[in-house]
Amino acid sequence: MEKFNSLTGVAAPLPLINTDTDMIIPKQFLKTIKRTGLGVNLFSEMRYEDDGSEKPDFILNQPAYRDTEVLVAGENFGCGSSREHAPWAINDFGIKCIIAPSFADIFYNNCFKNGILPIVLPPEEVDALMKDAEKGSNARISIDLETQTVTSSDGVVFNFKVDPFRKHCLMNGLDDIDLTLEKETSIQSFEQQAAISRPWV
Amino acid sequence: MSSKTLYDKIWNDHVAHEADDGTCLLYIDRHLVHEVTSPQAFEGLRVAGRSVHAPDKTIAVPDHNVPTTLDRQKGIDNEESRIQVEALDKNAEDFGIHYYPVDDIRQGIVHIVGPEQGWTLPGMTVVCGDSHTATHGAFGALAHGIGTSEVEHVLATQTLIQKKSKNMKVEITGKLKAGVTAKDITLTVIGQTGTAGGTGYVIEYCGEAIKSLSMEGRMTVCNMAIEGGARAGLIAPDEKTFEYCKGRPHAPKGAAWETAELYWKTLFSDEGAVFDKVLTIKGEDIAPVVTWGTSPEDVLPVTSTVPRPEDFDGGKVEAVKRSLEYMGLTPGMLLSEVKIDTVFIGSCTNGRIEDLRAAAAVLRGKKVKDGLRCMIVPGSGLVRAQAEEEGLAEIFIDAGFEWRLAGCSMCLAMNPDQLSPGERCAATSNRNFEGRQGRGGRTHLMSPAMAAAASLTGYLTDIRKLKHS
Numbered sequence A: 001m002e003k004f005n006s007l008t009g010v011a012a013p014l015p016l017i018n019t020d021t022d023m024i025i026p027k028q029f030l031k032t033i034k035r036t037g038l039g040v041n042l043f044s045e046m047r048y049e050d051d052g053s054e055k056p057d058f059i060l061n062q063p064a065y066r067d068t069e070v071l072v073a074g075e076n077f078g079c080g081s082s083r084e085h086a087p088w089a090i091n092d093f094g095i096k097c098i099i100a101p102s103f104a105d106i107f108y109n110n111c112f113k114n115g116i117l118p119i120v121l122p123p124e125e126v127d128a129l130m131k132d133a134e135k136g137s138n139a140r141i142s143i144d145l146e147t148q149t150v151t152s153s154d155g156v157v158f159n160f161k162v163d164p165f166r167k168h169c170l171m172n173g174l175d176d177i178d179l180t181l182e183k184e185t186s187i188q189s190f191e192q193q194a195a196i197s198r199p200w201v
Numbered sequence B: 001m002s003s004k005t006l007y008d009k010i011w012n013d014h015v016a017h018e019a020d021d022g023t024c025l026l027y028i029d030r031h032l033v034h035e036v037t038s039p040q041a042f043e044g045l046r047v048a049g050r051s052v053h054a055p056d057k058t059i060a061v062p063d064h065n066v067p068t069t070l071d072r073q074k075g076i077d078n079e080e081s082r083i084q085v086e087a088l089d090k091n092a093e094d095f096g097i098h099y100y101p102v103d104d105i106r107q108g109i110v111h112i113v114g115p116e117q118g119w120t121l122p123g124m125t126v127v128c129g130d131s132h133t134a135t136h137g138a139f140g141a142l143a144h145g146i147g148t149s150e151v152e153h154v155l156a157t158q159t160l161i162q163k164k165s166k167n168m169k170v171e172i173t174g175k176l177k178a179g180v181t182a183k184d185i186t187l188t189v190i191g192q193t194g195t196a197g198g199t200g201y202v203i204e205y206c207g208e209a210i211k212s213l214s215m216e217g218r219m220t221v222c223n224m225a226i227e228g229g230a231r232a233g234l235i236a237p238d239e240k241t242f243e244y245c246k247g248r249p250h251a252p253k254g255a256a257w258e259t260a261e262l263y264w265k266t267l268f269s270d271e272g273a274v275f276d277k278v279l280t281i282k283g284e285d286i287a288p289v290v291t292w293g294t295s296p297e298d299v300l301p302v303t304s305t306v307p308r309p310e311d312f313d314g315g316k317v318e319a320v321k322r323s324l325e326y327m328g329l330t331p332g333m334l335l336s337e338v339k340i341d342t343v344f345i346g347s348c349t350n351g352r353i354e355d356l357r358a359a360a361a362v363l364r365g366k367k368v369k370d371g372l373r374c375m376i377v378p379g380s381g382l383v384r385a386q387a388e389e390e391g392l393a394e395i396f397i398d399a400g401f402e403w404r405l406a407g408c409s410m411c412l413a414m415n416p417d418q419l420s421p422g423e424r425c426a427a428t429s430n431r432n433f434e435g436r437q438g439r440g441g442r443t444h445l446m447s448p449a450m451a452a453a454a455s456l457t458g459y460l461t462d463i464r465k466l467k468h469s
């Protein structure tokens, strides 16, 4: 997995609440058997006209936001289906961090598995960053995972919380499966125990 | 010993390892797999040279992409869909997991096949790369959706890295009124909690109205726990649960059944168990409901009018404006004046035999409104066979419905069953998101009986009025 330490980049405002995974990546793009190449389809129905041309007013189509690396979003971002195609598409587009007042559970988990940092901040702080993001490409937001801070373009610092285990994995690009396989003996003894206590499973 | 909730009990019985910070390895008893969220996971195993840790606990079935038209043996036209289904055929074979291919009568929507075949049993942990895995919670199993990286993790280790969620209780007291179903319960709950109200929680549904539901109804309720943001929904198992499981192909038999049943009977929340959040709704207060917007929380009794954006607060004001524009609705209009083009009865929410019986009861001897496109898609090949045996299929066909083969179909429109832009659908599925049933398509969620009623009048219809007329 890709590591995440810190970044300074363009942040795009997406104030919608309940942005669902069907909006992030509609089902017609779930037919791939690969993880890559989904960036062009990110937010497809909001981003493109029926004929495939770009909708000029969609945020990521505006010149100032073409190189967006941070998304500042409304509450309950990523609700809906479990499709990991959503973080794959976000990652492939080049967005490495999403800041919102709240995230849907499965989407939030999926981000960490793909080197994306989802940051939860109180609504008023997200609002402040949303205003900052509206300033365009000159307003770069900085994120530092080590110190758990977000710094707005005018130097205001916001602290965020993150689960220590997830932070460790993200900062070191660790693979979950390798980590779990180190505990193989625990899994085996659990299985032996369960074979006695719940043999019908 | 302190009192425990049902969730606490199942959780405790599945922790294979706990780190100092509370991060656990949760052992997974059943892993269900479908074609859309698994190819990258199997590919990951191949690349790393890993095998499936417990193939006997892993069950796969294609459902999202499969055609549901009667000529499906001719193969899948769309090349990408075909490749995805073929990839699952191959992965099931290569990794030696249980498989129900497209031409097997037991094939169907993964969340219908699992319980039907007796794979889902009380007290188990069940996961699937699909958010509606919550369905299996109806058996008192801890069941939730996972992403593809987690699918790979479960395939490789039979465990999932998890932290425990909080406990939430949703109690539905008393009795439901006539015309009110499990779907109305689950939509009403989401209407009250909002789509994020359950985030961070596992919900246990309880109360007399829940107890009175059949297993099919309980599955409908738990299915939509995810729409309320919860990690999982649970219902304590009881005699109805055991009755449903008994004799299923993969349920325990003989002495093993006896031991299992003894254990299952311990699966309930103890007297005095503490819940972090509680919601109580009176069964009598629940009306037949429909959704009017593009979020499952946009729920109102069918007798209401379309709301105004000003009636909401915060970010919801903009969201409602956007929804109403997308849905082509004007504030103040009666929901019963909303004219529909299409009816879809099916999905893992409402594609079981009881749902088809409810629809048939409304449709018997009647004809659908001229010009409507109406389809019924059973949740599995076995549901379809049973509906034919019970004479339901004839009722549907005579009424003017298309009688399809099993699959996800128009629930998410990954196969050719799609809405066109602006087409308005009365649907028994679980999501009314923008574009969910096809680009520009407009979805109103409701119960099977209400969808059947809408097919007769061509409008969103109060099932209670239809019965009296």
Ligand code: SF4
Residues within 6 Å of the ligand: B063, B064, B109, B110, B111, B130, B132, B347, B348, B349, B407, B408, B411, B412, B429, B430
């Ligand atoms: S029927 Fe719909 S919700 Fe259920 S598994 Fe299929 S696509 Fe998902």
